[in-house]
Amino acid sequence: MLSDGTIIALSTPQGSGALGVIRLSGPLAFEKTQRFFTPRSGQKWEVIKPNQAQLGTFKNNGALIDEVLVTAFKAPHSYTGEDVIELSCHGSPYILQQIISSYLEEDILPAQAGEFTLRAYLNKKMDLSQAEAVSDLITSESAEAHRIAMQQLRGGFSKGMEALRQKLIEFKALIELELDFSEEEVNFADKTQLEALLTELEKEISELKDSFAYGNVIKKGVPVAIAGKPNVGKSSLLNALFNEEKAIVSPIAGTTRDSIEDTLILDGVQFRFIDTAGLRQTDDTIESIGVAKAKEKVAQARILLYLYDKTTTDSVLVEELKSLYHDNLKLVLVQNKIDLAPEGHDLAFAELLKKQLPASMAPKSLGISTKKTDSLLPLKKELVETVQSLGNSNGIIINNTRHYHALEKALKAIEQVKKGLEIDLAGDLLSIDLKEAIEHIGAITGVIDTDQDVLGTIFSQFCIGK
Amino acid sequence: MLSDGTIIALSTPQGSGALGVIRLSGPLAFEKTQRFFTPRSGQKWEVIKPNQAQLGTFKNNGALIDEVLVTAFKAPHSYTGEDVIELSCHGSPYILQQIISSYLEEDILPAQAGEFTLRAYLNKKMDLSQAEAVSDLITSESAEAHRIAMQQLRGGFSKGMEALRQKLIEFKALIELELDFSEEEVNFADKTQLEALLTELEKEISELKDSFAYGNVIKKGVPVAIAGKPNVGKSSLLNALFNEEKAIVSPIAGTTRDSIEDTLILDGVQFRFIDTAGLRQTDDTIESIGVAKAKEKVAQARILLYLYDKTTTDSVLVEELKSLYHDNLKLVLVQNKIDLAPEGHDLAFAELLKKQLPASMAPKSLGISTKKTDSLLPLKKELVETVQSLGNSNGIIINNTRHYHALEKALKAIEQVKKGLEIDLAGDLLSIDLKEAIEHIGAITGVIDTDQDVLGTIFSQFCIGK
Numbered sequence: 001m002l003s004d005g006t007i008i009a010l011s012t013p014q015g016s017g018a019l020g021v022i023r024l025s026g027p028l029a030f031e032k033t034q035r036f037f038t039p040r041s042g043q044k045w046e047v048i049k050p051n052q053a054q055l056g057t058f059k060n061n062g063a064l065i066d067e068v069l070v071t072a073f074k075a076p077h078s079y080t081g082e083d084v085i086e087l088s089c090h091g092s093p094y095i096l097q098q099i100i101s102s103y104l105e106e107d108i109l110p111a112q113a114g115e116f117t118l119r120a121y122l123n124k125k126m127d128l129s130q131a132e133a134v135s136d137l138i139t140s141e142s143a144e145a146h147r148i149a150m151q152q153l154r155g156g157f158s159k160g161m162e163a164l165r166q167k168l169i170e171f172k173a174l175i176e177l178e179l180d181f182s183e184e185e186v187n188f189a190d191k192t193q194l195e196a197l198l199t200e201l202e203k204e205i206s207e208l209k210d211s212f213a214y215g216n217v218i219k220k221g222v223p224v225a226i227a228g229k230p231n232v233g234k235s236s237l238l239n240a241l242f243n244e245e246k247a248i249v250s251p252i253a254g255t256t257r258d259s260i261e262d263t264l265i266l267d268g269v270q271f272r273f274i275d276t277a278g279l280r281q282t283d284d285t286i287e288s289i290g291v292a293k294a295k296e297k298v299a300q301a302r303i304l305l306y307l308y309d310k311t312t313t314d315s316v317l318v319e320e321l322k323s324l325y326h327d328n329l330k331l332v333l334v335q336n337k338i339d340l341a342p343e344g345h346d347l348a349f350a351e352l353l354k355k356q357l358p359a360s361m362a363p364k365s366l367g368i369s370t371k372k373t374d375s376l377l378p379l380k381k382e383l384v385e386t387v388q389s390l391g392n393s394n395g396i397i398i399n400n401t402r403h404y405h406a407l408e409k410a411l412k413a414i415e416q417v418k419k420g421l422e423i424d425l426a427g428d429l430l431s432i433d434l435k436e437a438i439e440h441i442g443a444i445t446g447v448i449d450t451d452q453d454v455l456g457t458i459f460s461q462f463c464i465g466k
Numbered sequence: 467m468l469s470d471g472t473i474i475a476l477s478t479p480q481g482s483g484a485l486g487v488i489r490l491s492g493p494l495a496f497e498k499t500q501r502f503f504t505p506r507s508g509q510k511w512e513v514i515k516p517n518q519a520q521l522g523t524f525k526n527n528g529a530l531i532d533e534v535l536v537t538a539f540k541a542p543h544s545y546t547g548e549d550v551i552e553l554s555c556h557g558s559p560y561i562l563q564q565i566i567s568s569y570l571e572e573d574i575l576p577a578q579a580g581e582f583t584l585r586a587y588l589n590k591k592m593d594l595s596q597a598e599a600v601s602d603l604i605t606s607e608s609a610e611a612h613r614i615a616m617q618q619l620r621g622g623f624s625k626g627m628e629a630l631r632q633k634l635i636e637f638k639a640l641i642e643l644e645l646d647f648s649e650e651e652v653n654f655a656d657k658t659q660l661e662a663l664l665t666e667l668e669k670e671i672s673e674l675k676d677s678f679a680y681g682n683v684i685k686k687g688v689p690v691a692i693a694g695k696p697n698v699g700k701s702s703l704l705n706a707l708f709n710e711e712k713a714i715v716s717p718i719a720g721t722t723r724d725s726i727e728d729t730l731i732l733d734g735v736q737f738r739f740i741d742t743a744g745l746r747q748t749d750d751t752i753e754s755i756g757v758a759k760a761k762e763k764v765a766q767a768r769i770l771l772y773l774y775d776k777t778t779t780d781s782v783l784v785e786e787l788k789s790l791y792h793d794n795l796k797l798v799l800v801q802n803k804i805d806l807a808p809e810g811h812d813l814a815f816a817e818l819l820k821k822q823l824p825a826s827m828a829p830k831s832l833g834i835s836t837k838k839t840d841s842l843l844p845l846k847k848e849l850v851e852t853v854q855s856l857g858n859s860n861g862i863i864i865n866n867t868r869h870y871h872a873l874e875k876a877l878k879a880i881e882q883v884k885k886g887l888e889i890d891l892a893g894d895l896l897s898i899d900l901k902e903a904i905e906h907i908g909a910i911t912g913v914i915d916t917d918q919d920v921l922g923t924i925f926s927q928f929c930i931g932k
Contacts, residue, residue: 009484013482016479020478088552090603092605138482140558146564
């Protein structure tokens with residue numbers, strides 16, 4: 001993957017449009033463009049003024065391909081840190097293909113997925129976590145996902161990681177200092193102080209690691225399962241949330257068999273709503289598969305909207321909720337058809353339920369009417385607040401599995417150091433574990449040499465042209 | 467449609483990509499961009515250097531939307547002739563939408579389809595036929611369609627039209643001169659000379675008008691119908707041409723019922739091949755609809771590949787070919803399964819047929835075997851040559867229905883003038899018809915004021931952002 005040739009790719013989406021942009025990077029970018037491009041003046045493009053957009057013609061073997069706008073970026077002042085050409089032409093697939101072919105005939109190589117950004121990383125224009133943020137930024141669909149990716153791209157995240165690494169390095173230096181002077185019986189690092197420092201680091205890494213719960217759902221959309229007995233209005237709730245007929249609604253219990261999913265952005269946060277089959281014992285084979293699937297969906301969800309109406313009794317419900325509940329789930333009891341319920345019924349029933357459920361489940365409760373869109377506002381507010389409670393959205397947020405695993409490994413190493421301290425392990429042994437923690441944190445931003453395989457995996461997830 | 471506000475649009479195709487380009491044009495383009503854009507230096511973007519790509523941040527109400535590259539083009543040195551901003555950002559639909567919304571909040575208007583190019587026309591950056599060429603260029607799919615659009619965009623076409631118009635204006639001046647001095651019995655314009663000049667103009671306009679036959683098929687693809695008796699291998703020929711299974715092939719006569727179409731580019735020319743149902747009397751209702759449809763397709767085709775094999779006899783064939791033939795059709799008799807035919811059979815049979823067909827049909831003949839792709843080469847060559855014979859591809863080519871109709875009207879007016887000359891009509895009456903011809907030619911490039919409705923029709927066919 002790591003070639004040092006000159007690469008080319010279409011950087012704008014495929015298809016017809018007013019404009020298309022082709023990007024080149026590498027030592028031959030300027031020279032080869034001079035071969036094809038003639039500025040409007042008609043003279044050869046000899047003096048290349050960096051960052052200056054120039055209009056002219058693109059010709060191959062005398063044939064006019066297009067009128068183009070060429071901007072040259074001189075190394076190292078470019079995206080990749082190499083000589084870069086950005087060539088803006090008419091957005092015709094035929095023209096784009098002709099221009100790219102012209103270069104390919106001249107020893108220019110087609111860029112691999114993410115190769116421009118990979119080169120930017122290798123030329124130290126950005127670190128590895130920033131490079132990963134580029135891809136996240138392009139695919140981010142909500143304000144919050146965009147905010148996290150942008151923070152990471154702008155280096156806020158890298159600074160946090162580097163600060164953490166520096167603390168570990170200082171700690172290691174303290175331990176090693178004690179090691180060097182050990183024969184002289186000097187105790188530079190006070191053990192209690194060391195333990196306190198270690199606990200602090202442990203807490204910091206744990207918090208970062210825990211922010212993945214938030215970062216990951218923000219990146220992929222927060223999974224919200226809508227469950228409940230047949231015919232309480234689960235599909236009606238989905239349709240009301242989306243303001244369209246997503247799911248078939250009928251008064252016949254068991255209408256929904258497949259799980260129906262779609263995403264909705266509320267207050268900048270993306271939610272993935274999953275309407276599930278009504279939970280009941282059934283003889284219908286397809287419906288019973290649906291019920292099993294519904295339970296599976298709840299197991300993957302972060303929020304469960306458990307729907308009930310005035311016809312629901314608490315006899316089976318408590319057991320059902322207990323069986324559905326898991327540690328990562330926020331439970332919201334939603335009484336539907338609140339307009340039909342006798343006054344106060346919702347609170348009364350929800351309170352009754354809450355008393356019978358374990359305190360750890362701590363359900364919220366509210367009432368809605370899928371017939372009145374206004375009545376959904378408190379529910380939407382509740383959803384947004386629930387997500388906000390998952391993570392401190394102002395601190396550093398981990399949203400990348402690779403980063404999460406690196407932190408997990410760093411944390412394990414720190415725990416080893418802590419255990420070592422407790423049993424008075426020699427400083428040189430503690431140092432080995434500390435070194436490991438430092439390396440894992442360093443791998444996140446790529447300050448240490450990164451394995452080619454790791455780079456391959458990271459950049460292959462990019463689009464071509466980035 | 468004709469607003470003088472500042473407009474904005476996404477100029478690159480919709481979707482995710484490495485880059486997206488947003489374009490603004492109008493008096494507020496710079497001022498509003500200054501509100502959102504901060505160059506890397508961190509200082510306010512006060513000195514706007516034209517054509518200079520500047521990296522910086524795009525913020526709205528303090529929130530960082532993206533790192534962007536902004537290039538300003540100062541009026542009149544821009545595409546539209548107005549102040550233009552090109553803003554290149556990460557190709558994320560979320561970011562693109564955020565940036566465009568930021569401007570829309572600031573009295574910038576969403577551009578209508580083709581509005582940038584319309585403004586370029588209104589500001590005399592290009593004439594009407596050049597503006598139309600922009601849209602043709604973007605949609606051109608073959609080398610020849612691209613060449614014609616590019617010639618038109620570059621003004622070669624406009625020059626030809628202007629030369630023609632000037633000739634008509636000079637001719638009109640001659641007539642009017644005679645008119646002015648008529649009382650003095652001075653005969654400036656010799657009648658024979660005038661008639662010769664008129665015949666020349668008539669010929670020139672006719673040739674241009676006729677080039678539409680070529681220009682139009684090049685733009686839309688040359689329709690080639692494949693017809694013949696059932697089971698002679700029409701679908702096999704289609705599949706062999708495309709190197710894939712386009713049509714279902716079986717030894718059962720009448721397998722193809724629907725007409726199957728697809729385009730193929732040969733030597734820079736796009737062909738639309740149409741496989742049709744075998745021509746025969748049939749009791750099968752669906753098949754008989756297919757046969758009727760096949761005949762319809764032949765009626766619309768420019769080239770008919772009439773397929774036959776050694777089993778075909780000439781008894782019915784001559785009548786069938788005569789009934790299928792029309793003036794715009796080039797007929798190619800193709801003997802399939804040539805490898806199975808007794809030597810010389812193809813030539814003998816084709817020659818026999820030719821003798822029985824009217825000379826005007828002038829069919830070409832050749833042999834192929836759909837089993838051997840090599841044997842298709844002469845057929846492909848024949849197709850390309852047939853198209854080339856349609857038009858002198860080095861002269862000016864009309865490929866636009868609006869231009870065709872304008873020429874048609876101009877020609878009618880010229881014919882009126884000619885008739886008038888013959889019957890010694892007064893100069894002032896001749897002058898009226900000449901004025902009409904001049905206006906019709908002028909309407910092509912838009913040198914005369916163009917009707918708002920006409921402009922609306924032309925530019926509504928553009929994509930938004932161009």
